[in-house]
Amino acid sequence: MTIKNFERIFDKSMTSAKAHECITYIESSNGNFSWNKGYGGKDLDTPIIMASVSKLxxxxxxxxxxxxxxLSLEDKITKYFDSDTLKGLHIYKGKDYSFKLTISDLLFQTSGLPDVFGEGKNNLNKRTVHEDISVSFDEYIAIAKQLKPHFGPNTKNRAYYSDLNFEMLGKIIEKVTNETLKDSYQKYIFEPLGLKNTYLPTSEKEFIPHSFYKDKKIFRNNLILSIPACGGGVSTAREMMVFLKGFFGGKLFDKTILEQNQLYKPLQITMGGIHYGCGHMQIKLNGIVTGFKDKGSIIGHVGMSGTFAFYYPEKDLYLVGDVAQYADPGMCVRLAMRLALGAN
Structure with missing residues (x-):
């Protein structure tokens, strides 16, 4: 592992026409190795939209x-939602699974529920390119009921990435704690880890960073406020590193649950070979890019705005960063993979 490898990979990635701002931060568990580099004015303490890294x-x-x-992961979600909300949500091949879904189905992305952002002629992803939309939880549910589920819950070797799964988890957290999701983040994450610059914005008065769509600087404040549980967090690279180490290091919950749930299922083909497990992604480092050699996997999450947070167990390295680019969601994935491989 050499810093020169990371420098070379980072600098080459920044030659892309879509690269306007970037921060990358790599560190070992004990902190004996630490490297970071910014571009376009971004540094370790620049606020960034976490997007789907918020799912962690x-x-x-x-x-x-x-x-x-x-709560239990095996709880049926009928315990937390009324029948009007669930009725007709998951009907697959004539069978209604709406009242059989569990918390585990949502957390592992194995519910089979459709992706309200990526599906449909006028899907939310297409709309957010042109406008800063605001969508309520009830509207997410209504949109999902107009779309078709992809398989029955917990079908063998099937997972389907849907932001709705995590918005529902957010509502479950609020129901169980009788507090806001923001309060729970504070109680279970921010306070234990001493995070001062990571937050879940809940009003327009709170600062929400910009991102880019191709060459255009964009602000999606209404959207971020609409998706707290699946993508609404704001942080910095420095504090995402602290969180990521806490997540995989057992500082926030009993990490044996992650060790006991090492079965990752492949997501839909549009997710580019990413697998999903217990609330996080797995990206295998093999195939053409590695000369068909198995270099292990990175585990963590990426966000559509270009954020990434991964642990690379084979080298005991944590990688976080942000490329701030909505127009190419795979840009941050490629950077994270290349950096991980640069450690070999």
Whole structure:
């Protein structure tokens, strides 16, 4: 492992026409190795939109609540939602699974529920390119009911990435704690780890960073406020590193649950070979890019705005960063993979 490798990979990635701002931070568990580099004015303490990296925070709350026996992953979601909300949500091949879904189905992305952001002619992803939309939880549910589920819950070797799964988990957290999701983030994550610059914005008065769509600087404040549990967090590279070490290091919940749930299922083909496990992604480092050699996997999450947070167990390295680019969601994945391989 050499810093020169990381420098070379980073500098080459920044030659892309879509690269306007970037921060990358790599560190070992004990901190003996640490490297970071910024581009376009971004540094370790620049606020960044976490987007779907926020799912790791929601996962943390769910697993912490399970540790306290306040919920079980095997709980049916009928315990937390009324029948009007669930009725007609998941009907697959004429069979209604709406009242059979469990917390585990949501957390592992094995519910089969459709992706309200990526599906449909006028899907939310297409709309957010042109406008800063605001969508309520009830509207997410209504949109999902108009779309078709992809398989029955917990079908063998099937997973389907859907932000709705995590927005539902957010509502479950609020129901169990009788507090806001923001309060739970504070209680189960921010306070234990001493995070001062990581937050879940809940009003327009709170600062939400910009991102880019190709060459255009964009602000999606309404959208971020609409998706707290699946993508609404704001942090910095420095504090995402602290969180990521806490997540995989057992500081926030009993990490044996992650060790006991090493079965990752492949997501839909549009997710580019990414697998999903207990509230987090797995990206295998093999195939053409490695000369068909198995270099292990990185585990963690990416966000559509270009954020990434991964642990590379084979080298005991944590990698976090942000490329701030909505137009190419795979840009941050490629950078994270290349950096991980650069450690070999």
């Amino acid at each position: 925070f929601t996962t943390t709350c769910i697993l912490a609540l399970q540790d306290q026996a306040k």
